[in-house]
Amino acid sequence: MVDLLVFLFQFLDRRLGSLPVLPEHWSWHGSTGALGGGVKERPRPGPRSEAEVAGSGLPTSPQRLDLGRWLNPDVMAPGIVGLLFLGLWEVAVRLTGVPPYLLPGPVLVARTLVKEWGSLFPSLLVTLQVTVVAFLLAAISGLLLAVLFSQSKWIERSLFPYAVVLQTTPIVSIAPLIIIWLRNNTFAAMVVCAWIVAFFPILSNTTLGLNSVDHNLLNLFQLYKANRWQTLIYLRLPSALPYFLGGLRISGGLSLIGAVVAEFVAGSGGERAGIAYQILISSFNLQVPRMFAALVLLTGLGILIFVALSALSDKILGHWHESVVRREN
Amino acid sequence: MPAPMILLNHVSKVYANGTVALQDMSLAIPEGQFVSLVGPSGCGKSTVLRLIAGLGQLTSGSIEWGGHCQQNLPSRPVEPKLAFVFQEPALLPWATVMENVRLPLKLAGEPREKAEPKVLQALRQVGLQGFEHSFPRELSGGMRMRVSIARALVTQPQVLLMDEPFGALDEITRSKLNSELLELWQEQRWTVVFVTHNIYEAVYLSNRVVVMAARPGRVVADIPIDAPYPRSEDFRTSPLYNDYCREVAARLREAMGNTPQEPYLPPLSVGRLR
Numbered sequence: 001m002v003d004l005l006v007f008l009f010q011f012l013d014r015r016l017g018s019l020p021v022l023p024e025h026w027s028w029h030g031s032t033g034a035l036g037g038g039v040k041e042r043p044r045p046g047p048r049s050e051a052e053v054a055g056s057g058l059p060t061s062p063q064r065l066d067l068g069r070w071l072n073p074d075v076m077a078p079g080i081v082g083l084l085f086l087g088l089w090e091v092a093v094r095l096t097g098v099p100p101y102l103l104p105g106p107v108l109v110a111r112t113l114v115k116e117w118g119s120l121f122p123s124l125l126v127t128l129q130v131t132v133v134a135f136l137l138a139a140i141s142g143l144l145l146a147v148l149f150s151q152s153k154w155i156e157r158s159l160f161p162y163a164v165v166l167q168t169t170p171i172v173s174i175a176p177l178i179i180i181w182l183r184n185n186t187f188a189a190m191v192v193c194a195w196i197v198a199f200f201p202i203l204s205n206t207t208l209g210l211n212s213v214d215h216n217l218l219n220l221f222q223l224y225k226a227n228r229w230q231t232l233i234y235l236r237l238p239s240a241l242p243y244f245l246g247g248l249r250i251s252g253g254l255s256l257i258g259a260v261v262a263e264f265v266a267g268s269g270g271e272r273a274g275i276a277y278q279i280l281i282s283s284f285n286l287q288v289p290r291m292f293a294a295l296v297l298l299t300g301l302g303i304l305i306f307v308a309l310s311a312l313s314d315k316i317l318g319h320w321h322e323s324v325v326r327r328e329n
Numbered sequence: 330m331p332a333p334m335i336l337l338n339h340v341s342k343v344y345a346n347g348t349v350a351l352q353d354m355s356l357a358i359p360e361g362q363f364v365s366l367v368g369p370s371g372c373g374k375s376t377v378l379r380l381i382a383g384l385g386q387l388t389s390g391s392i393e394w395g396g397h398c399q400q401n402l403p404s405r406p407v408e409p410k411l412a413f414v415f416q417e418p419a420l421l422p423w424a425t426v427m428e429n430v431r432l433p434l435k436l437a438g439e440p441r442e443k444a445e446p447k448v449l450q451a452l453r454q455v456g457l458q459g460f461e462h463s464f465p466r467e468l469s470g471g472m473r474m475r476v477s478i479a480r481a482l483v484t485q486p487q488v489l490l491m492d493e494p495f496g497a498l499d500e501i502t503r504s505k506l507n508s509e510l511l512e513l514w515q516e517q518r519w520t521v522v523f524v525t526h527n528i529y530e531a532v533y534l535s536n537r538v539v540v541m542a543a544r545p546g547r548v549v550a551d552i553p554i555d556a557p558y559p560r561s562e563d564f565r566t567s568p569l570y571n572d573y574c575r576e577v578a579a580r581l582r583e584a585m586g587n588t589p590q591e592p593y594l595p596p597l598s599v600g601r602l603r
Contacts, residue, residue, distance in 0.1 A: 214419065216415045216417055216419035217419050217421065219379075219384050219413075219415070219419075220413065220415070220419055220432075221436065222383075222384060223382055223383070223384065223411065223413050224432070224433045224436045224437065224484075225436070225437075226436045230436055234421075234432070234435070234436070235421070238421065238423045241423070319423075319464050319466075320422045320423045320464055320465075320466060321422070321423075
C-alpha cells in the first residue's frame with residue numbers, strides 16, 4: 001500500500017517538473033499530467049510541502065529525516081486526495097471558463113488569501129477569541145454541572161431536560177434575542193451564543209462518564225468506606241476523563257460554529273469584525289474569491305482546534321485508555 | 330470454644346425482583362479457617378460473600394462478628410478488617426501498580442510515607458517487585474490478579490473474602506496462584522471465605538468445603554477436608570485428594586439433581602498438566 005503511494009507520488013513529482021505550464025488543449029486523457037500542472041501552480045509554502053517533496057524521491061534533501069513521518073499512509077492518502085481534488089477543480093474552472101465571481105479556482109483563492117491576509121487574519125483572531133472564551137466557559141460549566149448531576153439524581157432529573165431544551169433550540173433563532181439583550185457588549189453576546197452550542201456535548205458526555213464507573217470498583221470504594229469526595233476524585237472523575245475529553249473534541253468545533261453564527265446574526269463590523277463578518281461583506285460585494293479565502297482560514301482554524309484537542313486527549317489518556325493504546329493484534 | 334469469627338444466623342436475601350438468592354443460611358466460620366463455597370451458578374455463593382462484606386442488606390437473619398451481633402444495619406461498623414478480591418482484578422486503569430495497591434490506605438487517609446513500605450511489602454508477598462510503576466494494561470491476567478490480591482493484603486486484613494478470584498485465569502496460572510495463596514495463608518492465617526465453582530481448587534485450598542445449591546440458594550453439604558498443611562503438589566495427585574474431590578462432586582451432583590450416571594466429574598485436570 002505504502003509502496004503504491006510512494007510510486008504515485010514520485011510519478012506526480014516527475015510530471016510536475018516536466019509540465020511547467022498548463023496547455024490550453026489539455027484533455028481528460030492526460031489528466032495525470034494536468035494534475036501535475038495544477039499541483040505545480042499551487043503555492044506550496046510551509047515545511048509540510050517541503051517534506052512531501054523530500055519524501056517523494058529526493059534522497060539528497062536535508063529533510064530526509066522527516067521522510068518516515070510524511071510517508072505515513074495517514075498523511076499521504078488524504079494528502080493525495082486533496083491534491084487531486086484541487087487539481088481537478090483548477091482544471092475544471094479553467095476549461096469551463098466559469099467566472100471567478102461564481103467559482104474561483106484554488107490558485108486564485110490562494111492569491112486572494114495572500115493579498116487579503118492583512119484584513120482577514122485579524123478578523124480570524126477576533127473569532128478565535130470568542131471561540132476560545134466560549135469553549136473554556138463551556139468546558140468548565142459542563143464539567144461542574146455534570147459533577148453536580150452525579151452527586152444528586154434529583155438535581156439531574158430536574159435540570160437535565162432544560163439543558164436538552166437549550167441544546168435543541170436552534171442557535172440561529174435565539175441569537176438575535178441574545179444580541180438584543182447584550183447590545184452594549186457584542187463580545188459577551190457572541191460568547192453566550194457560542195457557549196450555548198458548545199456546552200451540551202461536554203455536559204452530556206461527562207455525565208455519562210461519571211455514571212459509567214466500573215461496578216466492582218464502586219463496590220471496592222464502598223468496602224473501604226470511601227466518602228463521597230474520595231469516590232468522586234479518585235474514581236468518578238478519572239473514569240469520566242475519556243468521556244470529558246471526547247466532549248471537548250466535539251465542543252471545540254461547535255464553539256467555532258457558534259461564534260460564526262453569532263457573528264452572522266450580529267453583522268457588526270468595525271475593528272472588532274470577526275471572520276464571519278468578512279465573509280458576509282465579501283458576499284455583498286460579490287468578492288467570491290475573498291469569501292473562499294476567509295472560508296479557507298475558518299476551516300483551517302477548525303481543523304487546528306480539532307487536532308489540538310485530539311493531541312491533548314491522546315497525551316492525557318496515552319498510557320491507559322483503550323482508545324489510545326496501540327494493540328499488537 | 331471461642332466464638333466463631335463469622336457467624337451467619339438464618340440469613341436470607343431476596344432481591345427486589347423476587348429472586349430468592351439465599352434462604353435461611355447458617356454458617357459458623359472459626360478464626361483462621363480457609364472455607365470454600367462451591368456450587369452451581371445462581372446458588373448464592375457470591376451473594377453470601379457480598380453480604381459478609383456489607384455490600385447489600387440482609388432480608389432477614391443476622392451476621393455476627395466474633396460474637397458481636399450486627400443486625401440489618403445499612404452500613405455496619407465491621408469488627409475485623411475485611412478485604413475483598415473480586416473475580417475481575419478491578420484495578421484503576423489510570424493508576425500504576427503502586428497506586429492501585431496503595432488505594433485502600435489512601436482511602437483510609439494514611440500518608441504516603443507511611444503507606445509506601447506496606448505497599449512494597451504486599452507487592453513482595455505476591456511476587457510483583459519490580460512492577461511498581463507498570464500500568465495494569467501492561468500486565469498479564471495472572472499478574473493483574475496478583476495486584477488485586479496485593480491490594481487486599483496491604484491493609485493486613487483479618488478476613489479475606491475472595492469471589493472466584495482465579496476463575497478467569499488459565500489452568501497453569503491458576504494452580505500456581507493457588508499454591509502461592511496457600512503459602513501466604515499459612516504465614517498470615519487470615520480467615521478466608523473463598524467462592525469458586527472449581528472443585529479441585531476448593532479441595533486443594535480449604536479446611537472445609539461448603540456445597541451450595543440453587544433456587545433457592547442454600548447449603549446442602551459441609552465437608553471438612555482433613556489433610557495436613559503444607560499441601561505440596563504431591564497432595565494434588567494423592568488418593569486422599571481424589572476421594573475428597575469425588576465426594577464434593579457427588580454432593581454437588583445431588584444438589585443439582587443430576588442422575589448419578591451422568592458424568593459430572595471430568596478427568597483430573599491437574600493430572601493432565603503433568
